Amino acid sequence: MASSTVRVDLDGKPINQLTICMIGAGGFIGSHLCEKILNETQHKILALDVYNDKIKHLLEPDSLSWAGRIQFHRINIKHDSRLEGLIKMSDLTINLAAICTPADYNTRPLDTIYSNFVDALPVVKYCSENGKRLIHFSTCEVYGKTIGSFLPKDSPLRQDPAYYMLKEDASPCIFGSIEKQRWSYACAKQLIERLVYAEGAENGLEFTIVRPFNWIGPRMDFIPGVDGPSEGVPRVLACFSNALLRREPLKLVDGGESQRTFVYIKDAIEAVLLMIENPSRANGHIFNVGNPNNEVTVRQLAEMMTAVYANVSGEPALEKPTVDVSSKEFYGEGYDDSDKRIPDMTIINRQLGWNPKTSLWDLLDSTLTYQHKTYAEAIKKVMSQPTTS
Ligand code: NAD
Ligand code: UDP
Numbered sequence: 052m053a054s055s056t057v058r059v060d061l062d063g064k065p066i067n068q069l070t071i072c073m074i075g076a077g078g079f080i081g082s083h084l085c086e087k088i089l090n091e092t093q094h095k096i097l098a099l100d101v102y103n104d105k106i107k108h109l110l111e112p113d114s115l116s117w118a119g120r121i122q123f124h125r126i127n128i129k130h131d132s133r134l135e136g137l138i139k140m141s142d143l144t145i146n147l148a149a150i151c152t153p154a155d156y157n158t159r160p161l162d163t164i165y166s167n168f169v170d171a172l173p174v175v176k177y178c179s180e181n182g183k184r185l186i187h188f189s190t191c192e193v194y195g196k197t198i199g200s201f202l203p204k205d206s207p208l209r210q211d212p213a214y215y216m217l218k219e220d221a222s223p224c225i226f227g228s229i230e231k232q233r234w235s236y237a238c239a240k241q242l243i244e245r246l247v248y249a250e251g252a253e254n255g256l257e258f259t260i261v262r263p264f265n266w267i268g269p270r271m272d273f274i275p276g277v278d279g280p281s282e283g284v285p286r287v288l289a290c291f292s293n294a295l296l297r298r299e300p301l302k303l304v305d306g307g308e309s310q311r312t313f314v315y316i317k318d319a320i321e322a323v324l325l326m327i328e329n330p331s332r333a334n335g336h337i338f339n340v341g342n343p344n345n346e347v348t349v350r351q352l353a354e355m356m357t358a359v360y361a362n363v364s365g366e367p368a369l370e371k372p373t374v375d376v377s378s379k380e381f382y383g384e385g386y387d388d389s390d391k392r393i394p395d396m397t398i399i400n401r402q403l404g405w406n407p408k409t410s411l412w413d414l415l416d417s418t419l420t421y422q423h424k425t426y427a428e429a430i431k432k433v434m435s436q437p438t439t440s
Contacts, residue, residue, distance in 0.1 A: 058092060058328070061404065066328050069094045072137050074128055074174060075147030077102045079271045080188070080263070083320045084145070085109055089117040091324070096121045097137050099128065100148070104278075105270050129170050138177040143327065145186045146174050152272065153233065154284035157385035160235040167239035175243070179250045184257040184334070186326060189244050191217065191264040191341065191392050192237040195225040200390040218395040219262070219337045232385035244337070251335060259326050259333040264341025264394045268316030268414065269421035277429045284382070287311075291353060292422045295360040296430045300374040304381050307350030307373070310391040314342035315414035318407040325403040332402045339394035342407035345414075346393060359415045363423050 058066045071088070075081050077100030085106050088094050098106060103123050109115070110123055128134055128148055138144050150159070150166040171187070178185040199206075199214030208214050216222075224241055226234035250256035272289035273279025274296065284290065294301045322340045326333040347355065350373070357372040378386040399405050 060329050061325070061332060062329075066092075069142045069327070070097065070140060071095065071327070072097045072099065072141035072144040073147065074099045074144065075149065075188075076100050076123075077104065077106055078147055079105070079268075080266060080316070080320075081147050082106050082109075082270050083268070083316050084147075084323055085121060087320045087324055088327075089120060092328075094120070094327075097141060098123045099126045099134075099137065101125065101127050128174065129165075134173060135177045135181075138174070138183055139181050141183065143184045143186065144174060144178050145188070145323075145327075146171060147188045149188070151190070151236065152284065152286055153236075153386075154382055156234070156236040157232040158383055160232040160385075163235045164239045167236055168243050171243045172246070175247055175250055175256070178258075179254050179256040184259075184330060185247065186259045186261065186323070186333075187243070187247050188261050188263065189240045189337075190237065191262045191339065191394065192389060193224050193241045193244060193262065194222055194389070194392070195234065195237055196227070196389060197391050198223070198225070212393075215391050216393055216395050217339065219339055219398055227387040230385060231387040233382075233387040248337075257330065257334045259335075260337040261323065261326070262337060262339050262394075263314075263319065264339060264392055265311050265313045266316050266319045266340070267313050268418050269425075271316075271418075274422075274426050274430070276433050277426055287349065287352070288418070291356050292419065292426070295356065295364075295419070296422065296426050297434065298366070298369060300369060300371055301353040301357065302376045302381060303350055303353060303373050304376060305378045305388070306375060307353060308348055309388050310346055310348050311352070312341050312343055312346045312393055313352070313411055313414065314340065314345065314407050315409035315417075318342065318409050322399060322403065322405045325405055329403060336398060336402060338399045338402070339396065340399065340405075341392070341394035341396075342409075342411075343393050343396060344407070345411040347411065355411065356415055356419065359412065360419050360423070363416065363419045364427070 060066050076098035082105035150163050156163050194217045197215040199209045202208050247258050251258050267288045272285030274293050275281050275283050291301045319340050353373050357368045361368045
């Protein structure tokens with residue numbers, strides 16, 4: 052329930068009610084952001100997306116205390132003349148819309164580049180021309196590979212944070228060759244970041260750029276064959292959840308040696324709310340948002356998810372819980388990977404005083420509890436149906 056007491060920002064000033072144009076509001080991050088804003092603030096949301104399944108529970112009329120503060124507009128921003136009007140009606144635009152599943156980057160590189168660069172252009176333009184603030188969602192993937200990944204495997208320098216820690220204002224962006232189409236997404240996101248930044252520098256656009264580092268939690272992506280295509284390949288959380296639900300081994304791409312830091316979606320959303328409500332501290336900045344304390348290899352993630360899921364479901368783990376697959380087999384030609392992703396937190400700490408709270412074990416526990424409750428029965432049904440040949 053939204054509090055009726057006056058909310059104040061980090062500098063003690065009262066926060067005005069905002070109208071927020073949220074593009075991609077029907078996705079994973081958007082659904083959590085809408086929930087947080089409706090529950091804890093008085094802001095209004097114009098929610099734009101092609102889908103609304105993940106925010107349906109927020110759109111029910113009348114009974115909910117926030118009725119009237121969220122309006123859904125089914126819009127594909129590729130071609131809809133209503134976009135500029137909705138941005139003009141708002142104080143702030145948040146752009147989350149994107150193709151952002153790695154399985155698409157090398158298999159649908161054109162769609163990936165159009166979605167992450169071309170389709171975002173009018174949003175930046177309308178914000179700049181109409182003097183509206185923009186929070187644009189980029190990605191940690193703009194850093195690409197670490198400098199350390201080019202050192203010999205046994206080099207002691209690999210242990211030196213200077214060779215792997217990712218800093219917004221200092222780290223280079225290191226991508227693979229053009230044939231490695233995996234980098235189509237990172238490159239498109241980098242160029243739109245540069246455009247947003249340039250609009251700020253040359254035309255005074257008030258902007259904030261967010262670089263999420265593997266935000267995970269309930270409602271992320273889809274479970275193939277249940278609420279998404281059977282042949283679809285979602286991000287790792289949903290891939291591993293799907294295998295656990297089906298009692299199949301978890302597939303480790305190229306040995307599962309890549310490292311990631313995972314942050315709980317609810318922690319990350321707190322950072323976004325701070326950006327929304329503290330423009331004077333957030334404007335002009337690029338923020339890493341992740342949890343440097345939750346680093347694991349993908350193999351360790353698989354082992355941990357297997358253990359947590361056994362607790363949650365009450366079913367013992369498989370004797371052989373993982374299986375190795377090559378990236379070519381799993382993702383096809385042109386895949387490549389980020390080796391390691393640890394966010395430097397200096398800037399977000401200094402500007403917004405934000406820190407993530409939830410440990411990897413705890414976030415997996417709540418997320419897999421959700422996955423089990425939401426999907427276990429549906430998976431049983433799907434698996435009991437005869438397969439058509
Ligand atoms: P998501 O796929 O769940 O959400 C994206 C939403 O955008 C979807 O609901 C989709 O329908 C919508 N969308 C896409 N194209 C659209 C269009 N043309 N018109 C209208 N709506 C459109 O992804 P997410 O995880 O919520 O990610 C949101 C943003 O954060 C993306 O920009 C993504 O690149 C970035 N990001 C997320 C993560 C993460 O950890 N989840 C990591 C890095 C970057
Ligand atoms: N991965 C894996 N098995 C899967 C899905 C993903 O080993 O079933 C690996 C993938 O190769 C990458 C990591 O898990 O190294 C994270 O993948 P994700 O799809 O979450 O996206 P990324 O972090 O690369 O953006």
